[in-house]
Amino acid sequence: MSVFTTVSNDELVPFLKNYSLGQLVDIKGIAAGVTNTNYFVTTTHGKYVLTLFETLQASELPYYVDLMVHLGQHGIAIAAPIANLRGEYIDELNGKPTLLVPCLPGAVTDSPNVAQCGQVGEMLAQMHLAAASYSGQMSNPRGPQWWSATAHDMYPFMSEADAALLHAEVQLQSQHKFDQFQMNLPKGVIHADLFRDNALMNGDQVGGFIDFYYACNDILLYDLAITLNDWCVLENGDIDAERARAMLAGYQSVRPLTDDEVADWPIMLRAAALRFWVSRLLDFHKPAAGEMTFAKDPGHFQRVIQHHQARTDFWL
Amino acid sequence: MSVFTTVSNDELVPFLKNYSLGQLVDIKGIAAGVTNTNYFVTTTHGKYVLTLFETLQASELPYYVDLMVHLGQHGIAIAAPIANLRGEYIDELNGKPTLLVPCLPGAVTDSPNVAQCGQVGEMLAQMHLAAASYSGQMSNPRGPQWWSATAHDMYPFMSEADAALLHAEVQLQSQHKFDQFQMNLPKGVIHADLFRDNALMNGDQVGGFIDFYYACNDILLYDLAITLNDWCVLENGDIDAERARAMLAGYQSVRPLTDDEVADWPIMLRAAALRFWVSRLLDFHKPAAGEMTFAKDPGHFQRVIQHHQARTDFWL
Numbered sequence: 001m002s003v004f005t006t007v008s009n010d011e012l013v014p015f016l017k018n019y020s021l022g023q024l025v026d027i028k029g030i031a032a033g034v035t036n037t038n039y040f041v042t043t044t045h046g047k048y049v050l051t052l053f054e055t056l057q058a059s060e061l062p063y064y065v066d067l068m069v070h071l072g073q074h075g076i077a078i079a080a081p082i083a084n085l086r087g088e089y090i091d092e093l094n095g096k097p098t099l100l101v102p103c104l105p106g107a108v109t110d111s112p113n114v115a116q117c118g119q120v121g122e123m124l125a126q127m128h129l130a131a132a133s134y135s136g137q138m139s140n141p142r143g144p145q146w147w148s149a150t151a152h153d154m155y156p157f158m159s160e161a162d163a164a165l166l167h168a169e170v171q172l173q174s175q176h177k178f179d180q181f182q183m184n185l186p187k188g189v190i191h192a193d194l195f196r197d198n199a200l201m202n203g204d205q206v207g208g209f210i211d212f213y214y215a216c217n218d219i220l221l222y223d224l225a226i227t228l229n230d231w232c233v234l235e236n237g238d239i240d241a242e243r244a245r246a247m248l249a250g251y252q253s254v255r256p257l258t259d260d261e262v263a264d265w266p267i268m269l270r271a272a273a274l275r276f277w278v279s280r281l282l283d284f285h286k287p288a289a290g291e292m293t294f295a296k297d298p299g300h301f302q303r304v305i306q307h308h309q310a311r312t313d314f315w316l
Numbered sequence: 317m318s319v320f321t322t323v324s325n326d327e328l329v330p331f332l333k334n335y336s337l338g339q340l341v342d343i344k345g346i347a348a349g350v351t352n353t354n355y356f357v358t359t360t361h362g363k364y365v366l367t368l369f370e371t372l373q374a375s376e377l378p379y380y381v382d383l384m385v386h387l388g389q390h391g392i393a394i395a396a397p398i399a400n401l402r403g404e405y406i407d408e409l410n411g412k413p414t415l416l417v418p419c420l421p422g423a424v425t426d427s428p429n430v431a432q433c434g435q436v437g438e439m440l441a442q443m444h445l446a447a448a449s450y451s452g453q454m455s456n457p458r459g460p461q462w463w464s465a466t467a468h469d470m471y472p473f474m475s476e477a478d479a480a481l482l483h484a485e486v487q488l489q490s491q492h493k494f495d496q497f498q499m500n501l502p503k504g505v506i507h508a509d510l511f512r513d514n515a516l517m518n519g520d521q522v523g524g525f526i527d528f529y530y531a532c533n534d535i536l537l538y539d540l541a542i543t544l545n546d547w548c549v550l551e552n553g554d555i556d557a558e559r560a561r562a563m564l565a566g567y568q569s570v571r572p573l574t575d576d577e578v579a580d581w582p583i584m585l586r587a588a589a590l591r592f593w594v595s596r597l598l599d600f601h602k603p604a605a606g607e608m609t610f611a612k613d614p615g616h617f618q619r620v621i622q623h624h625q626a627r628t629d630f631w632l
Contacts, residue, residue, distance in 0.1 A: 020390045020442035023569070044438070045393065045521065069389070074336045075398040075418070077361065082391040087449040102391070122360070126336035133403040205361065253339070 003029035005037045005052045005094050012041065012050075015093050018084045019100065021045050032108075032197070035213075037096070040103065047103035049079065052096040056213065061097060063136045064212045065089045067189060068101075074130035077123055077208045079104050106200035106207025115204040117231050117243040121250030123206040124194065124227055128220050129255060131189035140192065140216040144173060147278040154278065157285040162302065166281075169274050169305060176267050183219060184260050190223035191215055195230040221261045224251055225272035229304055237303025244315040262316055270308050277301035319345035321353045321368045321410050328357065328366075331409050334400045335416065337361050348424075348513070351529075353412070356419065363419035365395065366409075372529065374406050374413040379452045380528045381405045381415060383505060390446035393439055393524045395420050422516035422523025431520040433547050433559040437566030439522040440510065440543055444536050445571060447505035456508065456532040460489060463594045470594065473601040478618065482597075485590050485621060492583050499535060500576050506539035507531055511546040537577045540567055541588035545620055553619025560631040578632055586624050593617035 006029075013024050022044035030038040030049070037052040053061065065081050069089065072080025079101035081089040091098045109116065151170050155163040176183075191198070193214040200207035224247075232243035251257075257265070280298035287295060322345075329340050338360035346354040346365070353368040369377065381397050385405065388396025395417035397405040407414045425432065467486050471479040492499075507514070509530040516523035540563075548559035567573075573581070596614035603611060 020392050020446040022438065022442070044435070045391070048391075073385070073396075073399045074401075075361070075364075075416075076336050080389075083389045085390075085445055085449065100391075119360070122338065126338070129401055130336040133401065 003037050003039070004054050005096050007037075007039060007050070007052070007094060011094060015091070015098075016041075016043065018086070018091065019082065020085070021048065021082065021100070041100070048082070049101050049103055050093075051099045051101075052093060053098070054096065056097065058090050058092070058097040061090050061099070063138045064215055065099060066136055067131065067134055067215055068212055070134045071127060071130055076127050076130050077104075077206045078212075079208055079210060104200045104202075104208035104210070106202030106205075108197050108199070109201045110196060112196060112201065112231050112243065113204070114242050114246045116201050118246035118250035119201075119204055119206050120194075120199060120227065120231055121224070121247035121252075122254055123209070123250075124191070124224060125251045125254035127191070127209070128188050128223070134189055136189070138216040140190075140218045142192070142214070142275055142279065143218070147275055148174065150278050150282055154281040154285060157281070165302065165305075166274075166277065169270060169277075173267070173271050173274060176264075183264070185219045185221055185264060186258065186261070187217060188220050189215060190218045190220060192218065192223060192226065194223065194227040219268070220255075221257070221264065221268050222272055224248075225265075225268040226275070229269060229272050229276075229301075233304065236307075237300060238307040239304075239311075239315075241313070241315055248315055257316070265316060266308065266311070266314050269314070270305050273301045273304040273308060277305065319353050319355070320370050321412050323353075323355060323366070323368070323410060327410060331407070331414075332357075332359065334402070334407065335398065336401070337364065337398065337416070357416070364398070365417050365419055367415045367417075368409060368412040369414070370412065372413065374408070377406050377413060377415070379454045380531055382452055383447065383450055383531055384417075384528055386450045387443060387446055392443050392446050393420075393522045394528075395524055395526060420516045420518075420524035420526070422518030422521075424513050424515070425517045426512060428512060428517065428547055428559065429520070430558050430562045432517050434562035434566035435517075435520055435522050436510075436515060436543065436547055437540070437563035437568075438570055439525070440507070440540060441567045441570035443507070443525070444504055444539070450505055452505070454532040456506075456534045458508070458530070458591055458595065459534070463591055464490065466594050466598055470597040470601060473597070481618065481621075482590075482593070485586060485593075489583070489587050489590060492580075499580070501535045501537055501580060502574065502577070503533060504536050505531060506534045506536060508534065508539060508542065510539065510543040535584070536571075537573070537580065537584050538588055540564075541581075541584045542591070545585060545588050545592075545617075549620065552623075553616060554623040555620075555627075555631075557629070557631055564631055573632070581632060582624065582627070582630050585630070586621055589617045589620040589624060593621065 012027055016024055024043055026042040028040045036054050039050045041048045041050045068078055068081050071078050082100045083089050084091050148170050151166050198211045199209050228244055228247050232239050232247055234240050280296050284295045284298050328343055332340055340359055342358040344356045346356060352370050355366045357364045357366045384394055384397050387394050398416045399405050400407050464486050467482050514527045515525050544560055544563050548555050548563055550556050596612050600611045600614050
């Protein structure tokens with residue numbers, strides 16, 4: 001359950017008077033999500049999603065919200081923020097910063113098919129190109145510095161063999177100078193968390209990408225690696241070659257990879273898996289106080305990395 | 317048929333590469349409309365409408381296009397313009413300025429029901445409020461000066477009785493100082509041409525208002541009068557009281573009329589009818605060279621005015 005801040009009809013009616021969205025019909029809490037409060041809001045005009053931010057402050061939101069506005073203006077499948085009558089996207093309700101967006105078509109899929117992976121790859125590339133004209137800047141708070149420091153804190157919780165593997169991966173990435181200021185790879189705005197649960201699929205089409213609150217400026221190829229590691233994965237942590245080829249082909253139909261990107265693709269897949277292995281270890285061994293996270297198995301991304309280590313064909 | 321400038325697949329494919337809208341699937345000319353060329357463009361992402369402007373220059377478009385962007389950002393039911401990869405809404409194809417918008421749900425209705433008239437009134441009021449924060453300025457090119465001068469040119473084509481009636485209406489409006497700088501009525505951005513064929517209805521809901529190319533800064537009540545004169549009209553030029561009451565109630569549920577507006581409502585209904593009586597007379601007696609207008613019966617708005625003259629109940 002992810003309604004941390006309750007909103008009543010009586011509170012929402014005056015709030016909505018500051019918008020151009022018709023009269024309130026119904027409000028319903030959304031169970032998904034672990035960080036923010038989300039409600040489906042139905043009005044005489046349509047169906048919307050109201051988010052109350054539980055951890056991000058209003059002052060921290062413009063990078064993400066303006067990015068969503070920008071992407072929406074370019075026709076990228078996302079839920080474009082709706083402005084209130086003062087022309088502001090970020091409003092306030094019950095002491096929390098809020099955002100209203102239209103409800104997107106489609107639903108989350110746990111087992112994407114080949115066509116869906118192709119469409120997600122294509123939309124991701126379109127998003128990377130459309131965001132090139134976005135002026136906001138945000139460094140990645142989950143970059144190499146973060147995972148190196150966090151891995152160091154995790155070793156005591158791990159078996160000697162697992163800790164050695166993690167340490168070797170951190171070292172490997174460090175040797176490859178995985179740093180956005182050092183690598184010769186195209187950079188831009190990345191979603192950085194485009195897992196299956198952050199996209200609504202409408203049949204084989206992308207209904208919309210959601211949850212841009214890890215978005216940042218980083219290496220584009222890293223975003224593709226994060227996405228592929230989740231969308232094309234098998235239960236054992238190996239990658240389904242057919243889905244991977246479809247996602248890469250979809251992506252490259254819009255933005256063909258450079259020679260440097262092709263060369264760094266195998267190491268980038270491991271970097272993307274390393275970032276989530278480390279964050280899952282952290283959530284598992286040191287859950288934040290009061291956080292309602294259902295800690296996910298850290299071993300999953302360890303297995304993803306081990307399969308990448310053994311791989312010789314990277315579907316390009 | 318309103319495809320004045322043809323567009324081939326081979327021309328559209330490179331044009332679309334500058335957008336984030338997927339791969340071209342199909343293109344089809346749209347028969348409706350008499351001024352611009354419009355195509356339905358289907359891509360792997362969805363269905364869009366491509367407009368090639370045949371008379372407006374690119375330099376004349378920003379007021380209208382930025383208004384549409386603004387209204388879209390506020391959740392008003394319109395087709396929000398889509399930016400290309402350079403961040404521009406107005407592009408160019410085959411020598412004509414272009415605009416790409418998503419295809420709206422719904423269809424034009426010739427015989428709106430009471431509920432639809434209520435929804436149109438409500439959305440119009442929301443549009444007026446949302447546009448209050450729009451900074452663009454455009455005077456009405458079809459205002460009192462225009463209709464006085466144009467009526468003068470039409471008298472020679474008319475019967476003595478009709479010309480006398482038209483002259484009396486022009487005089488009446490002039491005596492009531494119908495001038496946006498003189499009247500004590502709320503002003504703002506108006507659509508100015510919200511006839512039934514400029515709205516797509518999705519069931520009883522407004523799918524979207526279209527064709528903002530007469531939009532300007534003028535008296536808000538005038539926009540409501542223009543809209544009601546068309547949506548609530550009977551074949552004989554009289555107004556259907558039930559639809560009129562629904563439209564007024566819908567409008568006032570969002571923006572209640574001021575005392576001044578209530579007082580001026582009867583004269584405003586006649587001003588709105590006068591403007592279209594005059595423009596239809598012009599189209600009928602002096603069609604612009606090469607214009608593919610199907611001249612509409614000018615007598616219709618003469619009858620609308622005559623019914624307004626005889627009316628005592630204005631549904632408020």
